[in-house]
Amino acid sequence: MSNQNNRSKWDFGRFLQTLAYFEVIPFLSCLQRLFQGRAKDNKDRPTGEKRVGVILVAGATGGVGKRVVRRLVERGYRVRSLVRDAHRAKEILGDNVELFEGDITIPETLTSAMMQNVTAIVCCTGVKVQPVEGDTPDRAKYYQGIKFYMPEVVDKPEIVDYQGIKNLVQAASEQFSSNNKGGADEKLIFDFTNPSDDIKNTWGAVDDVVMGGVSQSGIQLVENTVLFAGNVSTENSGGFASIRTKNFESPIDLAGYEGIELRVRGDGKRYKFFLRTEAKWDGVAYSHSFDTVANTWINVRVPFADLIPVFRAKTLTDGEPINSSKICSFQFMLSKFEYDGGLNPKFSPGGFALQVESIKAYGGETLPQFIMISSAGVTRPGRPGINLEEEPPAVRMNEQLGGILTWKLRGEDSVRESGIPYTIIRPCALTEEPGGKQLIFEQGDNIRGKVSREDIAELCIQALEQPKACNVTFEVKEGENSADSLDWQNLFSRLQPDR
Secondary structure (H helix, E strand, O other): OHHHHHOOOOOHHHHHHHHHHOOOOHHHHHHHHHHHOOOOOOOOOOOOOOOOOEEEEEOOOOOOHHHHHHHHHHOOOEEEEEEOOHHHHHHHHOOOOEEEEOOOOOHHHOOHHHHOOEEEEEEOOOOOEEEOOOOOOOHHHHHHOOOOOOEEEOOOHHHHHHHHHHHHHHHHHHHHHHOOOOOOOOEEEEEOOOOOHHHHOOEEEOOHHHHOOOOEEEEEEEOOEEEEEEEEOOHHHOOEEEEEEOOOOOOEOOOOOOEEEEEEEEOOOEEEEEEEOOOOOOOOEEEEEEEOOEOOEEEEEEEHHHOEEEEOOEEOOOOOOOOOOOEOEEEEEEEOEOOOOOEOOOOOOEEEEEEEEEEEEEOOOOOOOEEEEOOOOOOOOOOOOOOHHHOOHHHHOOOOOOOHHHHHHHHHHHHHOOOOOEEEEEEOEEEOOOOOEEEEEEOOOOOOOEEEHHHHHHHHHHHOOOHHHOOEEEEEEEEEEEOOOOOHHHHHHOOOOOO
């Protein structure tokens, strides 16, 4: 009886809140949303299907660029649009897009602030080509390729398509070499240096209150980090506090990586990091213990091969190795126990604090970091044996258009020579048609045809996540048939890397 009297008061309300937040009991979750006046919304939950970091879109108000921006935003990417005129860009792109005024032809405007936290660039810039003034009032027909009108270029191709690309490549090289977040062999999963409200909707506390204990912890955004802090108590047979993500809307596929790297600053205590590959609330987890150094930032690498399968701090001797292609959630924990009843040698009850700056996968395949939209035909002007009558206008009129294709090729060369993982896309004649067609990839710069700007925008986004898209240059046109879906991996796997 005395033991019962000495028990601390258990917070049943906090127990229910935890279960409701993590949707353990759907009925409770519905009630919570009802009382809080909010509908269920998964848009803030990580999908696990994309690289995380800022994607910079240059030429964001152009025909392809505005479509790239729209699709990236719709899929939850963090997008920064490089534009010459922010007021005009807002009219085209809307109010909810981050705009940065700059010009690739003016190196001084391509600042470190513009490149901050950028992990990839989609370059849709190019000189403006339009009908000669007075030729036709209907520019839409010109863009559709319905009828040929005498074209003229507004800017100088050498300045935009070569020097401008070279300037942007230089800014990218400086950023990617000085900031390894989301680098070529890494995948940034959570970047807490740029916190957003969705973090609070993704991470929540799971303390020993779920087992009758009284420990309390929480998550705060402090100094551009996430702070996991609170008070851990051994009363009521408790002794752990943790923060955990809700299950990702789609499991994160990290099959091509070696493990997880944590950037943390702790208090000298030993913590645990968990990965889960199933959506169960109380299922198998894969654990790694790590020691912190008081008030010191350290990088903690968690190799997938070293993870221990556990169930409630008990090791599973017959547990299978982790399936890193199906990561459903993450968790940090401070516990008095290590494994199988053993005690944490660096545990002490009371206050604790662990700051987390980033979570990323390491040791992965290289992904493209510079996607460039060029043009089919760039190698054809002056090529022996070319029948100009069979070539598109840009090839026939290359010299009259200021050497537009010649300078585009020079711009491509600056990308290829940069050392940045890249994808160079050479579309055939661009149209305003809806898209959704089969796509044909070829190399050697020989094909002719047309392709929708919508399909090229989608191609850019797909290339961001395809290792096989690295360091390739290819031409693309649409096929005759529509396609509900495309096997992007197969399309890219047929391409040969540039020498």
